[in-house]
């Protein structure tokens with residue numbers, strides 16, 4: 201199979217065609233029509249074998265995640281997904297591999313109504329780069345830098361499960377595809393619909409890729425504020441608590457990574473409208489603390505500093521390869 205047959209069979213034929221794509225796969229460049237009055241939001245993420253995924257993972261999940269992690273970035277910006285490109289560096293891969301990869305990729309694409317408009321295919325080590333484009337009404341994109349002191353800090357979902365599954369994989373253990381905890385790593389659900397709502401209410405947002413502890417610090421550093429987090433309010437997955445105990449589940453919720461949940465801040469004036477808007481949400485949303493003046497992040501349990509993370513979550517930085 202040559203490069204052109206590969207692109208045709210596994211990508212162009214499956215790509216579908218959005219009406220706002222004037223020229224897609226097959227030309228030297230893609231031509232797309234940005235909706236009037238909208239700003240374009242561009243995100244990109246690269247996944248490399250050994251660093252971000254392993255050969256023990258289902259190939260379908262590799263395709264799914266390659267797009268899902270980008271959809272999560274768009275969600276954090278409050279953007280509606282439009283189009284994406286796919287750059288593949290492939291060693292000798294089989295038709296079976298490409299079939300499974302493209303199945304996962306287009307599962308994620310179909311759910312988000314995002315269209316594949318181009319890419320590049322080369323021979324080399326297994327590396328996958330997706331660049332995704334989305335739009336927001338002009339001037340309304342969410343950023344990390346808009347939080348101010350005394351705002352509420354929220355997260356969607358229950359972080360921690362994906363971080364546990366990744367640690368199993370990284371330790372060479374197989375994941376069972378029927379295990380809901382493993383699913384959270386293999387098939388992360390970007391919070392696209394929630395991000396669109398947050399654009400109206402949140403002052404700042406970030407998606408959780410490195411782990412709540414690290415990503416919250418990124419948001420606060422951009423915003424120039426500190427925070428007080430009540431560790432007891434962190435939403436924990438019952439399945440994870442049953443598997444690893446409450447203490448470890450809490451550590452994974454803070455330091456795990458690969459959650460692809462959203463963490464965001466809401467000022468008091470926006471709080472009633474926001475809480476009303478979350479009534480229809482399928483995912484959980486939890487207030488975990490509030491922003492403060494200064495730059496320090498204090499993790500408290502019963503008003504006391506929470507010290508029982510094994511070595512402090514910063515020390516987990518090297519453990520998760522999601523950066």
Ligand code: ADP
Nearest residue numbers: 207211224225226227228286288318319320321
């Ligand atoms: P060129 O040599 O002009 O750069 P290519 O042969 O690289 O063109 O690509 C031909 C067409 O196929 C282009 O429209 C390109 O965007 C698309 N394409 C290449 N690789 C991929 C891929 N992995 N996924 C989707 N589209 C691709």
Ligand code: MG
Nearest residue numbers: 228319320321
């Ligand atoms: Mg090219």
